Amino acid sequence: SRIVSESEYFSLREGFSMQAFRNAGIETSKINLCEDIVFGDPDLQRSDLPRGHDGGKLVIGAVLFCFDGHTNHNVEMLTSLGAYSCEHGVDLEVKLIPFYDYCESDKCYLEMIKERIGSPDWVSVADYSSIIEENAIFDCDAVICYRYHAALLAGAKGIRSLFVCNDSHPHYPNKIAHLANLFDYQQNTVDESALNESNFWSYFDKLMPSASAPSMKNNLFEETERWLESVCSSIALSVEHVEDNN
Numbered sequence: 001s002r003i004v005s006e007s008e009y010f011s012l013r014e015g016f017s018m019q020a021f022r023n024a025g026i027e028t029s030k031i032n033l034c035e036d037i038v039f040g041d042p043d044l045q046r047s048d049l050p051r052g053h054d055g056g057k058l059v060i061g062a063v064l065f066c067f068d069g070h071t072n073h074n075v076e077m078l079t080s081l082g083a084y085s086c087e088h089g090v091d092l093e094v095k096l097i098p099f100y101d102y103c104e105s106d107k108c109y110l111e112m113i114k115e116r117i118g119s120p121d122w123v124s125v126a127d128y129s130s131i132i133e134e135n136a137i138f139d140c141d142a143v144i145c146y147r148y149h150a151a152l153l154a155g156a157k158g159i160r161s162l163f164v165c166n167d168s169h170p171h172y173p174n175k176i177a178h179l180a181n182l183f184d185y186q187q188n189t190v191d192e193s194a195l196n197e198s199n200f201w202s203y204f205d206k207l208m209p210s211a212s213a214p215s216m217k218n219n220l221f222e223e224t225e226r227w228l229e230s231v232c233s234s235i236a237l238s239v240e241h242v243e244d245n246n
Contacts, residue, residue, distance in 0.1 A: 004021075009231060011231075013035065014033070020174065035223070039220055040224035043133045044132055044153070044157070050157050051139050058090055059094075059142075060094050060143065063097045063147045063150035066098070066109035076196070092122050096110040096125045097150070098110060126139075132153070138153075142208075151179050156216060158215065159214070160211055160214075161185070162189075163176055164191075164192050165190070166192050167192060183216055188203075188214070
């Protein structure tokens with residue numbers, strides 16, 4: 001509450017968290033709502049993203065939570081995906097995509113997961129990149145997104161996706177619910193605790209070529225750019241004012 005009241009500018013990415021602030025008794029009149037600043041990145045707006053395929057194998061990306069508490073779920077999901085492809089005659093390639101590079105922790109974890117499912121030829125571990133246009137998500141026909149920013153990137157470029165929400169986390173449900181609403185993709189969103197062997201296949205159906213893709217209003221990129229310019233300008237003016245007073 002003190003941080004909000006004493007901030008020059010304070011913003012939240014979605015209204016669910018705004019309501020959480022109100023429920024906690026925090027004054028919200030000074031809080032602004034905005035979209036994630038990633039929508040304002042020019043690289044995400046490039047017309048050559050995603051890099052589509054002309055047929056052949058169906059390439060599915062998987063951005064997993066690379067932590068011990070999710071290992072059994074990750075193994076079960078990928079094993080079930082392999083069985084699904086065999087049963088449905090889908091020529092499948094799965095890219096496990098690292099999203100965190102500290103000590104190559106994601107890459108090492110994903111290599112372990114690949115070994116746990118028998119190191120099949122149809123599974124590979126992609127290279128990590130901190131540059132948006134180099135992210136392996138854009139080389140995929142569909143993506144299983146456990147991380148918020150993976151869902152954002154896939155949704156922003158209209159790539160068929162499955163948004164899996166870490167519902168054991170206190171904040172993730174707010175973020176993922178907002179993306180689901182933003183991309184009109186509620187039917188492709190599921191809590192991790194509710195995604196299991198009883199329904200894996202029904203959700204894999206949503207990644208197939210005949211399934212719907214996420215959609216986004218046309219001017220969201222431009223709106224976020226204008227918002228960023230406005231905020232940066234206000235910060236610059238505030239700094240100038242402080243320097244003048246000193």
